[in-house]
Amino acid sequence: MKYFLIHLLLILACMCAFPVLSFSQEDNDDEPFKKATSYFFQKKFDMAESLLQQIIDKNPDNALAHAYLGDIFFIKKRYDGALELYQKSIELKPESGDNYFRIGQIYYYKKDGKQAVDYFKKAIEVDSNLTFAYYHVGLTYLMLLRDKKNTIENWEAYIKIASDDPQYDKIKRAIELLRDPNFVIPPPGSDTTIEEALMLGGVTIDKTIHKTTDQEAGHESKKTKRKLEDIYMDDDL
Numbered sequence: 001m002k003y004f005l006i007h008l009l010l011i012l013a014c015m016c017a018f019p020v021l022s023f024s025q026e027d028n029d030d031e032p033f034k035k036a037t038s039y040f041f042q043k044k045f046d047m048a049e050s051l052l053q054q055i056i057d058k059n060p061d062n063a064l065a066h067a068y069l070g071d072i073f074f075i076k077k078r079y080d081g082a083l084e085l086y087q088k089s090i091e092l093k094p095e096s097g098d099n100y101f102r103i104g105q106i107y108y109y110k111k112d113g114k115q116a117v118d119y120f121k122k123a124i125e126v127d128s129n130l131t132f133a134y135y136h137v138g139l140t141y142l143m144l145l146r147d148k149k150n151t152i153e154n155w156e157a158y159i160k161i162a163s164d165d166p167q168y169d170k171i172k173r174a175i176e177l178l179r180d181p182n183f184v185i186p187p188p189g190s191d192t193t194i195e196e197a198l199m200l201g202g203v204t205i206d207k208t209i210h211k212t213t214d215q216e217a218g219h220e221s222k223k224t225k226r227k228l229e230d231i232y233m234d235d236d237l
Helices: 002-015 031-041 045-058 063-075 079-092 097-109 113-126 132-143 148-161 168-179 194-199 207-216
Strands: none
Touching (some): 031 045, 031 063, 045 063, 063 079, 079 097, 097 113, 132 148, 148 168, 168 194
């Protein structure tokens, strides 16, 4: 059973990863921009940030520089600053779905499920190649909106168009568990995490049982668990 939970966590962590988006170089072939993006992909974010800021100061209409700087702010968890940069990039280049996707991620972190879903869907509308956005729509419905129906619909939509995904079988198994009519998504603040509920195949643990068990074990608080939000940024860009 514990191995299944580990696999499930890997599925959900994968859904939260910071994916590589398809930013084009286009007219940004100048040396400062090349150097800035090189620093970015080497994860030398402070150096990249400094150069990108200089580029924007000289050319405020550089949409990609705003987007890359937004990514750096996002990685540094400076979400409000990242949001402004992505919005500016959209203003300059509205046909880029990548920025809508990133804004969706920011609202996910801000725990604004409705806004997150709206922006993930907008990303798909603008760029149909951003299929992994279906992943994140489903994840938002599960983790923030506690909506089984829409979680299932979006994850099913994803595996239909991404049958070669290495996590395909695990995602399909998670969908099957969610389809169980006995499965109840734990409400926000519950002592039972969504991971635990899925591990138990749809049988959630009563809050009072959890508290009693913890007290008998000599614990005054819930067991420390690695939250999905903590895993969110672990994967390489």
